[in-house]
Amino acid sequence: QSALTQPASVSGSPGQSITISCTGTSSDVGSYNLVSWYQQHPGQAPKLIIYEVNKRPSGVSNRFSGSKSGDAAALTISGLLADDEADYYCCSYAGSNVFGGGTKLTVL
């Protein structure tokens, strides 16, 4: 399995919404609704924020939402806050787990 493709960086102003894409293939993202997203602040371990494409673990803000269309998944963050500035990784399971390259979100 090859790494999933994410944009290297995205940015937005406080209060705005942003979307991070995650492109895979028909063998991984396109075949299973098993896409998860992780948030990683500098110097910290990753944190699960979305699983099974669009489900949020308990305690994760509903400003985070996930979707999928074909071979691509997406993470949308609405009402941007300064604390949302972090790296975001998608991950797909298709017999094994493969991560995307990561996207750095800058809140302007």
Next chain:
Amino acid sequence: EVQLVQSGAEVKKAGESLKISCKVSGYTFTTYWIAWVRQAPGKGLECMGIIHPGDSNIRYSPSFQGQVTMSADKSTTTAYLHWSSLKASDTAMYYCARRDDFWSGYAFDHWGQGTLITVSS
């Protein structure tokens, strides 16, 4: 409370061996897969492989097959990652993470705090 607590940072020389640990508590150790994830300096996350402590079934990612050895000790609820001969390119942060195949769609729902390995040549 589910916790994964990793061993401390290590500074080693190329060619040396090393084993790092991930002590688990708060759930039945033998029920969930544990993954090891590498993050090289300034880089993204890479899944190195995964071990099921219940039966020691191990699946290495192709890039890491033969480079590391994963193991688990049920008596101490601890997972391990071992190198027999470190390389400078092994310098990275290493995370253990629990994979939830039951309720979270094979996502990594709990993570250790990370172990920083620095290898000098």
